[in-house]
Amino acid sequence: MERSLDFQEEHLIFRDAFRGFIHKTIGDDYPLWEDAGIVPRDVWKKFGENGYLVPWAKEEYGGSEADFFYSVIITEELARFGASGLFVPLHNDIVAPYINSFGTEEQKKKWLPPCASGDAILAVAMTEPDAGSDLASMKTRAVRQGNKWILNGQKTFISNGLLADIVVVAAKTGSPETPPHQAVSLFVVERGAPGFSRGEPIKKIGLKAQDTAELFFDDCEIPAENILGQEGMGFLYLMQKLQQERLICALGSQAAAERCLELTLEYVKERKVFGKPLTKYQNTQFVIAEVASEIAVGRSFVDDLIRNHMIGKDVVKETCMAKYWICETAKSIADRCLQLFGGYGYCTEYPIARFYADARVQTIYAGTSEIMKLIVTRSMGL
Ligand SMILES: Cc1cc2nc3c(=O)[nH]c(=O)nc-3n(C[C@H](O)[C@H](O)[C@H](O)COP(=O)(O)OP(=O)(O)OC[C@H]3O[C@@H](n4cnc5c(N)ncnc54)[C@H](O)[C@@H]3O)c2cc1C
CATH class of the missing domain: 2.40.110.10 (Butyryl-CoA Dehydrogenase, subunit A, domain 2)
Structure with a gap:
């Protein structure tokens, strides 16, 4: 989908390189990690060796002083891949910023370099x-x-x-x-x-x-x-960092929803029922049109928030709206897309099944949808 964000050539190159890296590094191993219930530690090391951990940190702390677009790209590509259990975005853009913003010079020197190299994982x-x-x-x-x-x-x-x-x-x-x-x-x-x-x-x-x-x-x-x-x-520190935390959740959900639509389009073009492809049925067309419209609305909203977040604007209310609406919508999109796969959508062999299961938590963690709505109405003076 066309993006309104001002990604530069180096960001596009980075996206390609990172996409290639995760395909090579994760490959077909992801289901094994799901069975084990944990991501192998050496995967984190590989992320660190390739500069994909806390890339925004200052060079003296092991980072490359990358702008927020790099965090956006990492989060989006991991979400698109379906590597939802590999919580690099939490490490990079939710926890490390606490150390960077509120830590002393000594603390930053001690803790950020191992976070960048993958020797230390954050929670x-x-x-x-x-x-x-x-x-x-x-x-x-x-x-x-x-x-x-x-x-x-x-x-x-x-x-x-x-x-x-x-x-x-x-x-x-x-x-x-x-x-x-x-x-x-x-x-x-x-x-x-x-x-x-x-x-x-x-x-x-x-x-x-x-x-x-x-x-x-x-x-x-x-x-x-x-x-x-x-x-x-x-408490104040936690509140200060919630804008970025919720934005990261929203943009990950948005990217996952976009991938659900792509997977579904591939499937409905191939699958025949009663002698004709699923795409020929009005129900399929309507579901696809609805999902595509919701994705377009979400994309426009979240990109606008990324832009405002990057120029330091206070968009707390809007990120709560996005966290609520995009995560709820992504959950519903995964559900409607899965339905078009019939029984195959319920089988873990098909990636849509994982997208469906993983979308569920997005409306719960980092503040539930109900809490997001409370913040929105409070900020409207209610
Ligand atoms: C997979 C996963 C990963 C997580 N990771 C982390 C993590 O890394 N670190 C961390 O600290 N936490 C983490 N959490 C916790 C998560 O942030 C909480 O689950 C979430 O904030 C909700 O809290 P709760 O589960 O206690 O639900 P409760 O607060 O008990 O809420 C129960 C229900 O009541 C609703 N509710 C609550 N208050 C109100 C109200 N005032 N008005 C109306 N409705 C209300 C809620 O929206 C919800 O529907 C994680 C959770 C999950 C499931």
Whole structure:
């Protein structure tokens, strides 16, 4: 589809190179990772060796100071491939920015280079068994003891939960009287920290190759200098980064929906029923026309947001609209496309089946559709 974004020659070359790289690196292995419930660590190393991890970081931290278009391309191409369990976009554009924006010079020098090389994989741990949408009610607590912070609590649904070497953890600090929104701080918990353990991978209906897990902090000790930014500012920091997080979700869903349409077009041209191709039936034509129209609307909206995000505009309300509408629409598109495959669409051998299963979570994580709608109406003064 024609894009209104100002991609330059180097971006187009990069897209081709990255597409070739993922086809070569992932190839036919993806179903094996789905069976294992995890992406092999050496795949992350290959991404790092080829400059595909945190490409926007400064050269001194191992990056190449690439603009946001490179992040867009990486997210879109992974989504198009259907490598939905390989959470490179989470690592690159959701977690690493916390370290980059709120870390001290020392912290950035310590943690960003291994993130760029693929030696360290990132996760962010906000959600708890009793605190998902209502994050302010989290119970995980961090208490300062001399030159250490001691963390106690439990996190759940943490993406890259098993692979992660560096976890940005949100925990309560301050006294019980501190207002909830001023009581959250962010900490970096590294692999091997005493008292830090992980549960079994959570079994899910989609994102099968993603090692989503529970994390436990049992008198977990981390050095005092592992706090990110200022104490009590964690909630504000999380809010500041949600625009990009939701935009990444929306643009990944948009690219996945576009791939669903392509796969479906290929199929309906080939498949014959009652002696003629599926394309000759009005129902097929109507479904394709509806899906194509929705994709065109989504594409225009999301590209506009990418442009505004890149010039630093506040598009929090609009990214919530996009996260809600594009993710809901992509879920419905995957469903309607699958229907045109008949029984084959239900078989995991056909990529449309994975697109369908993986689209389901997009309306839940990074803020549910309902929470997105609440933010939209609040910003309208309701
Ligand atoms: C595969 C997967 C990966 C994830 N990865 C991460 C991760 O890496 N890090 C992390 O911290 N979290 C992660 N999450 C957690 C995710 O962000 C939460 O699941 C999500 O925020 C919803 O929280 P909850 O599951 O507790 O649902 P709840 O908050 O219990 O919501 C249940 C229902 O109530 C609705 N609801 C809630 N509040 C309101 C309201 N005020 N008005 C109307 N309706 C409301 C919700 O929309 C939802 O439909 C992940 C989740 C999944 C499934």
